[in-house]
Amino acid sequence: MKPRLLPEQVAARAALELKDGDYVNLGVGIPNLCASHLPAGIQVAFHAEHGVLGYGPLLPESEWGRADFDYVDAGLRFFRPRPGMAFCDMGQSFDMIRGRHLDATILGAVEVSGAGDLANWTFGVPESGGIGGSMDLAVGAKRVIIAMEHVTKQGKPKIVRHCKYPLTAKACVDLIVSDLAVIEVGADGLLLKEVAPGWTAEEVQALTEPRLVLDSNLKEIQV
Amino acid sequence: MKTRICTTFEEAIEDFPDGASLMVFCWGVSGTPQNLLQALRNKGTQDLTLITHNVMPAFVGKTVLWDVVTPFMMADQVKKLITAWPGMSYLGMESPMERRIREGKTALELVSHGILAERIRAGGAGIGGFYSPVGIGTLVEQGKEKRLLDDGREYLLEKPLTADFGFIRAHRADKLGNLVYRGGGRGCNPVMATACRTVVAEVDEIVEVGELDPDAIITPGIYVDRLVRVPEAGLGSARNRKELLARFQAQGKKS
Numbered sequence: 001m002k003p004r005l006l007p008e009q010v011a012a013r014a015a016l017e018l019k020d021g022d023y024v025n026l027g028v029g030i031p032n033l034c035a036s037h038l039p040a041g042i043q044v045a046f047h048a049e050h051g052v053l054g055y056g057p058l059l060p061e062s063e064w065g066r067a068d069f070d071y072v073d074a075g076l077r078f079f080r081p082r083p084g085m086a087f088c089d090m091g092q093s094f095d096m097i098r099g100r101h102l103d104a105t106i107l108g109a110v111e112v113s114g115a116g117d118l119a120n121w122t123f124g125v126p127e128s129g130g131i132g133g134s135m136d137l138a139v140g141a142k143r144v145i146i147a148m149e150h151v152t153k154q155g156k157p158k159i160v161r162h163c164k165y166p167l168t169a170k171a172c173v174d175l176i177v178s179d180l181a182v183i184e185v186g187a188d189g190l191l192l193k194e195v196a197p198g199w200t201a202e203e204v205q206a207l208t209e210p211r212l213v214l215d216s217n218l219k220e221i222q223v
Numbered sequence: 224m225k226t227r228i229c230t231t232f233e234e235a236i237e238d239f240p241d242g243a244s245l246m247v248f249c250w251g252v253s254g255t256p257q258n259l260l261q262a263l264r265n266k267g268t269q270d271l272t273l274i275t276h277n278v279m280p281a282f283v284g285k286t287v288l289w290d291v292v293t294p295f296m297m298a299d300q301v302k303k304l305i306t307a308w309p310g311m312s313y314l315g316m317e318s319p320m321e322r323r324i325r326e327g328k329t330a331l332e333l334v335s336h337g338i339l340a341e342r343i344r345a346g347g348a349g350i351g352g353f354y355s356p357v358g359i360g361t362l363v364e365q366g367k368e369k370r371l372l373d374d375g376r377e378y379l380l381e382k383p384l385t386a387d388f389g390f391i392r393a394h395r396a397d398k399l400g401n402l403v404y405r406g407g408g409r410g411c412n413p414v415m416a417t418a419c420r421t422v423v424a425e426v427d428e429i430v431e432v433g434e435l436d437p438d439a440i441i442t443p444g445i446y447v448d449r450l451v452r453v454p455e456a457g458l459g460s461a462r463n464r465k466e467l468l469a470r471f472q473a474q475g476k477k478s
Contacts, residue, residue, distance in 0.1 A: 049336055050250050050276075050410040064283060065472025069252035069464050070406030076251040076282060087404075089441070090248075090276075090411040091344045094337030098357065117360075123312065126362065127324040127331055130277070130308035136337035139357045170360035 002203075004150070004179040005196050009223045012037035013194075014106050014147040014177040018044050023053070025097070025137055027107035027120075028075055030147040034106050045084075047102060048074040049133040051093040056082030074133070097133065097140040105141035107134060109148045109176075111163040114210030116173040116185035118146070119165035126166065138169035150178035151207050159183070159190070160209045180204050182221060189213055194221045226400030226444055228429060229451045232262035235423045236388075239263060242302075244272035244386040246343065246415040249293045251281040252467065254408035256392040256425045257292040257458035258451070263300075263390075264292070270302040274343070274386055276336055276411060277308040278320045287314075288467060292458055298323055305332045305384070307339055333363055338381055340414055345383035347417025347446075354378035389419030392459065393442065396426040397433070400447030401440045409441065416446045423449040427460065 005013070011033035018024060018038065025047040026032050035058065038044060045054040052073070059067055059078040067078035088096075096102055111119040118138050122129025138144055151157055159176065176183040181204045182194035192212040195204055197220050205212050229235040236259060245263075249255040273294060281291035298319035309331055311318040323329040334342070338357055345353055358364050359377045368380035391412050394405035402424060404412060416422050424442075429452050453460050 048407065050254070050407050052407050061284065061471075065468050067283075067468060067471075068406070069467075070254075070408045072251060072253055072407060078283075087406060087409050089409055089413040090336070090340040091414045094340050097337055098355065122310070125310070125312075126333055127321050128310035128312040128317070130310055131333060131335045131363070132277075132307055133336040135335040135357050135361065135363070139359075140337075167361045169357075 002198055005221065005223060008033055008037060010147050010177055010179050012223075013182065013221055014145055015039060017143070017145055017175065018042060018104060022103040023047055023101065025049070025102055025105045025141065027105070027134065029108040031106040031108055032075065034147065047093070047096065049090070049093055050074065051088045051090050052085070053088065054082060054085040056080035056085070094133070094136050097136045100140055100142055102137075102141045104143040104145055105137040106145045106147050107137065109146045109158060110165050111158055111160050112146055112173050112176055113160055113163050114190055116171045117163050118144070118168045118173050119163040120168050122166055124165055134168050138172040143174050144172050146173055146176045148176070148178055150180040150204070157207055157209045180207065183212065191215050192218060194219045196221050197223060224448060226398070226447050227449050228398065229449050232258045232425070232451055233266070235259065235449045235451045236262050236266065239266065239268055239388055241268055242270040243268070243388055244274065245388045245390065246274045246386040246419055247294060247390045248392070248411040248415060249275055249277055250407060250410050252288070252291055252459060252464060253406065254392050254410040254412055255291070255293055255459065256390040258425050258453055259390040259423055260294065260297065261292045261458060264297060267300070269300055271297070271300050272303040272305070272386070273297065273301045274305045274339075274384060276306065276339060278304070278306055278318065279308060279311065283471060286470070291467070295320065298329070301329050303330045303332070305334060305339070307334055307336045309333070335363065340411055342381050342384040343411070343414050343418045346385040347414065350383060352380055352382045355381050384418065386419045387421065389415045389422045391416050391422060391424040391442070391447070393424050393426045395428045395430060395435065396424060396447070396450050397430050397435045397444070399432055400424070400444030400450060401435055402426070402442035402447060403435055403439055404441055413442045416442045421449070422447050423451070425451050425453050427453055
């Protein structure tokens, strides 16, 4: 099988979408890796749902013994405090999200539809999943970027005509960065902008349910 | 009403009846009123309506800290659950709460984190409800009034939430019940403190009136009915946190 991008490479490509000074919320999984793969020279303030803005890098395992439980991110991972970091209550934290103050959110996905619908909080059984802040983020962030594997473990497309799984939000996704492609969700459908090294547009289309429109300037993802 | 300082957690919740509603924040060890939750668990209070953000145990990395008391341990006491995160599928297991929901023993109302916080704020602020675009086209819109507002977007009517009891975890209090928080432990605690008929706060330290910087007070004492100081080796105390972390000191050296 042809090589696909590694999770870290998907994260690095998604992180290229961020600009200096952006306020950003990262979802669990590949999105979280974006924090360690920011483009050089860029400072981004990360937002955590329970009310932390501008936290520092995550602590390596070797430092957990000296960590502080009040300094954890949304996934309960320890971070280092950073000058300029601010705490607020959870009501205000979500005002920032719904009030369109966050420049971007990078989220994982179970499925994304051709219309940009997102399903990412459960594999079908509501009581087994967790909405968390995903519905608020998908509706409120200025830009919703999805970072994910292009297909399921069984090889089935995750970019589908219609989502089968319970939705997080309708028509919310702006850009999909997968381990095979970069796809923009536009009014006219899905625009294939970049493909992974060694992959052709036809091969990516074969693993994508909705029809892809090829960008006139189709490029290879720089890794 | 004057804030009462209680000497034990049992005393602070002695009038908590079966069937009451409870709001409690939980973000792992941080911001979680573990001692009050443990007292309620020991009391065996039944048929709770539990309003909480996440029903999950505390963990560090992939290690679950089973000795940290969170709403996760209260499953068999809960009749109705209002939460954004009932499940454990992300850890590849079925939680006791999920099982109860599946068996019909606990009713589940799913709500996103942000809408939960805002409904609680509305409850505490005397707001009769609000329209929000979150959840349009998803299963949380079931049973809610949908309305097209002037900006051309669809919104859902969200109703306020209040509770009989609120358990709050703060860092420091003065004897009037003014509260100061620490780091991410603030979370939803200040919002919940406004929306419950009886608010009980557990804190690391209770100081004299005048010792807290008035500019730094997040929850004014008007909201707080009862205070209990966490004992020196109590759950979530500085010593207890150090002991929890000591497990990872050894792990850090190994790796």
